[in-house]
Amino acid sequence: MGVKTVDQLNNELLFSSFPKRIISLVPSISELLAQYEPYIQLIGVTRFCEYPKRLRVEKVIIGGTKDPDIKKILALKPDLIIANKEENNKEDIEQLNQSAPVWISDINTLHDASKMIERIEELLDIPLEQQISPAVKHELNKSFDNISGTVAYVIWQNPIMIAGNDTYISSWLKKIGLENISNKNRYPEVSLEWLNQNNPDYIFLSSEPYPFKEKNRLEFESLCKHSKIHLVDGRMFSWYGKAMLEAPEYLSHLIRKLTA
Secondary structure, three states, X not given: OOXXXXXXXXXXXXXXXXXXXXXXXXXXXXXXXXXXXXXXEEEEEOOOOOOOOOHHHHOEEOXXXXXXXXXXXXXXXXXXXXXXXXXXXXXXXXXXXXXXXXXXXXXXXXXXXXXXXXXXXXXOOOOHHHOOHHHHHHHHOOOOOOOOOXXXXXXXXXXXXXXXXXXXXXXXXXXXXXXXXXOOOOOOEEOHHHHHHHOOOEEEEEOOOOOOOHHHHHHXXXXXXXXXXXXXXXXXXXXXXXXXXXXXXXXXXXXXXXXX
């Protein structure tokens, strides 16, 4: 009996049997798939797939998220390639899809991420005891201690870019009680002057994709004198998958720090 699934762009994929040899072009999904071994084989990952640490030692590195090595990927003969609408280039996905099935994720909310995990576990026939989707749902149903205020979540420097209001990051901000100061979509560019004028209660400087450090925090603090500037763990705010099990504890600690 064949296996049929639909990805998060509503593309239908058909398989003769449950796919087992998997390549991931998405770091957070690579971390998720590592949870499912040995029920599957994660045979290839990108150079940005940092978690768990063993991946970049044990697995074939197939390039980056934006510059995958197509020939190396196809030589591995995957049953399935998992990509992301935003993190990977459409042209690469289309080229790969001519030779191997590509399941595309599209994640803008916590709900999207939770559904992605469920669908992947179903597609890969992951045993119930190995599934993390029930635990993710449980964590997302938890409430956080009270916090309120406006926030700008900064992901890049030169130019300064912040997370817009339709992002997975913004979904976490809303979950913990904060209002994203941006009314734009995706990742708009702003200036320090704009941040100062809009005067958010908090400015979060993410550890990724730009690795903000204490010197950056002091720079923002000197120019945005009315905002509380904090360095935050970008993985907790932007990685969907296994990180969703760790994020609530981290965010609870962050809230206690912010409200102390």
